[in-house]
Amino acid sequence: MVNWRSSSHHRGSAKSKFRFKASPVSVTVYTLLLFALSIIIFIFHSREILEEEQNPFFLEKSESEKISDDQLWGASFSYGFHPCVVPTRAHKEAQGWDHYITVRSNGGLNQMRTGISDMVAVAHMMNATLVVPQLDKRSFWRDSSAFSDLFDEDHFITTLRGDVRIVKELPKELENVPRARKHFTSWSGLNYYEEMTRLWKDYKVIHVAKSDSRLANNNLPVDIQRLRCRALYYALRFSPPIENLGKKLVERLRSRGGRYIALHLRYEKDMLSFTGCTYGLTDVEAEELRIMRENMNHWKMKKINSTEQRQGGFCPLTPEEVGIFLQALGYPSSTLIYIAAGEIYGGSNHISELRSRFPNLIFKEMVATPEELKSFAEHASQTAALDYIISVESDVFIPSYSGNMARSVEGHRRFLGHRKTITPDRKGLVEIFDKIERGELKEGSLISSIIKQMHRNRQGAPRKREGSLPGMKGRGRLRTEESFYANPFPECICSSKTHS
Numbered sequence: 001m002v003n004w005r006s007s008s009h010h011r012g013s014a015k016s017k018f019r020f021k022a023s024p025v026s027v028t029v030y031t032l033l034l035f036a037l038s039i040i041i042f043i044f045h046s047r048e049i050l051e052e053e054q055n056p057f058f059l060e061k062s063e064s065e066k067i068s069d070d071q072l073w074g075a076s077f078s079y080g081f082h083p084c085v086v087p088t089r090a091h092k093e094a095q096g097w098d099h100y101i102t103v104r105s106n107g108g109l110n111q112m113r114t115g116i117s118d119m120v121a122v123a124h125m126m127n128a129t130l131v132v133p134q135l136d137k138r139s140f141w142r143d144s145s146a147f148s149d150l151f152d153e154d155h156f157i158t159t160l161r162g163d164v165r166i167v168k169e170l171p172k173e174l175e176n177v178p179r180a181r182k183h184f185t186s187w188s189g190l191n192y193y194e195e196m197t198r199l200w201k202d203y204k205v206i207h208v209a210k211s212d213s214r215l216a217n218n219n220l221p222v223d224i225q226r227l228r229c230r231a232l233y234y235a236l237r238f239s240p241p242i243e244n245l246g247k248k249l250v251e252r253l254r255s256r257g258g259r260y261i262a263l264h265l266r267y268e269k270d271m272l273s274f275t276g277c278t279y280g281l282t283d284v285e286a287e288e289l290r291i292m293r294e295n296m297n298h299w300k301m302k303k304i305n306s307t308e309q310r311q312g313g314f315c316p317l318t319p320e321e322v323g324i325f326l327q328a329l330g331y332p333s334s335t336l337i338y339i340a341a342g343e344i345y346g347g348s349n350h351i352s353e354l355r356s357r358f359p360n361l362i363f364k365e366m367v368a369t370p371e372e373l374k375s376f377a378e379h380a381s382q383t384a385a386l387d388y389i390i391s392v393e394s395d396v397f398i399p400s401y402s403g404n405m406a407r408s409v410e411g412h413r414r415f416l417g418h419r420k421t422i423t424p425d426r427k428g429l430v431e432i433f434d435k436i437e438r439g440e441l442k443e444g445s446l447i448s449s450i451i452k453q454m455h456r457n458r459q460g461a462p463r464k465r466e467g468s469l470p471g472m473k474g475r476g477r478l479r480t481e482e483s484f485y486a487n488p489f490p491e492c493i494c495s496s497k498t499h500s
């Protein structure tokens, strides 16, 4: 890129010097001279090209540098695609001045964010006024943040003004009227919610007890899908303290090394316990995770065979596996890696297995002062919001496991111009890791090329959202569809040709 620019610049200046020298001679002589000169220049130039081509060292070096730099950091995917969230003419305005929906959103930060965006769409479909949702204070993360601690409440209300009427609180006179309490069926579509408007005959307020996955990924009108995007990517901005610190941390990371990978290292206690993945852990650690799982009432799976989990690709990559993976992809050991995660299980013990390959690991405590992080302590959702901002802004995002955060960040990066997101093929990788462990394969160029090949089409390039897994029938099918928020293409991402 840089080379190309500087060479074209040289060419330009050479041309202008030449024009300056041309003095008024007869037109024929001038033309002949010009012709001869251009032949000379051409011969000279092509010899130079030839020399370059014949010099294998020159060619190899520049080619490999260019290719690898592009492969590692390149984000040229966005060409020809842009966000499109403007409503069509058929989009109806905010309605429902006398019907209200209250929501208790559930889950961690990203589950709540996508759930709230869905509730915006639901309120719109049901002609209702949305009361600013309550956040989950009882989830695993036990965060007491209110909506306005986490999000910019006024911005949320005004951004969506034309779509949905949103109020901070129920009007006083409705506080004590009986509400319809609903668990909306998961993955529901427009017909379902239109049907639900019959509740307005008997109630002025509907209370929604759960906000996650209440709305289908597909087969919704394009205006509903775009409303979801407006809600998530524009309206649900984090509160100013979070946005400001997030931006500062991104700047500090950039000032350290320019480019960085954000690694969502989901090697946290809850995840390992929930998935039953004990590979690489000590017996004591494995037992601790088993007991934790035993005690979690709402985790249904108690007996888990860790080996089978891992071979099926259902385990988060371990820090060591991430190290092997990144090295195989060709990232140099000097690469700056921001660890977007809560507390890594086993702390420095396990993280050292990654640090030995990539010493430039950055945790948020290294880019933020204790003073800055003070108000974030005890607020897992607010801390997760910092990680979210840093991950969306990173040059490369790599989630070591799938989940709400991984999906949300991936989708947001697609929306903003298909920024590079590398999704590890965990099943394929584990096969290779096991072969290395058994001594059947050695780390090196062969493994590197296998792993690169395996991930050629897993880097966040533009593509349509995937439908359900083949062979699935009934409502179970809906669960296996790719999440709308992991890839809002085609509804909210358009190619320049479509002009929508």
Ligand SMILES: *[C@@H]1O[C@H](CO)[C@@H](O)[C@H](O)[C@H]1NC(C)=O
Pocket: 095, 125, 126, 127, 193, 194, 197
């Ligand atoms: C919402 O309100 C509009 C305009 O009053 C009306 O045409 C439409 O049928 C309503 N939709 C539902 C689902 O009640």
Ligand SMILES: *[C@@H]1O[C@H](CO)[C@@H](O)[C@H](O)[C@H]1NC(C)=O
Pocket: 305, 306, 307, 308
């Ligand atoms: C777990 O599964 C593996 C592979 O299927 C099997 O070899 C192993 O015996 C199982 N372990 C236990 C404790 O059941």
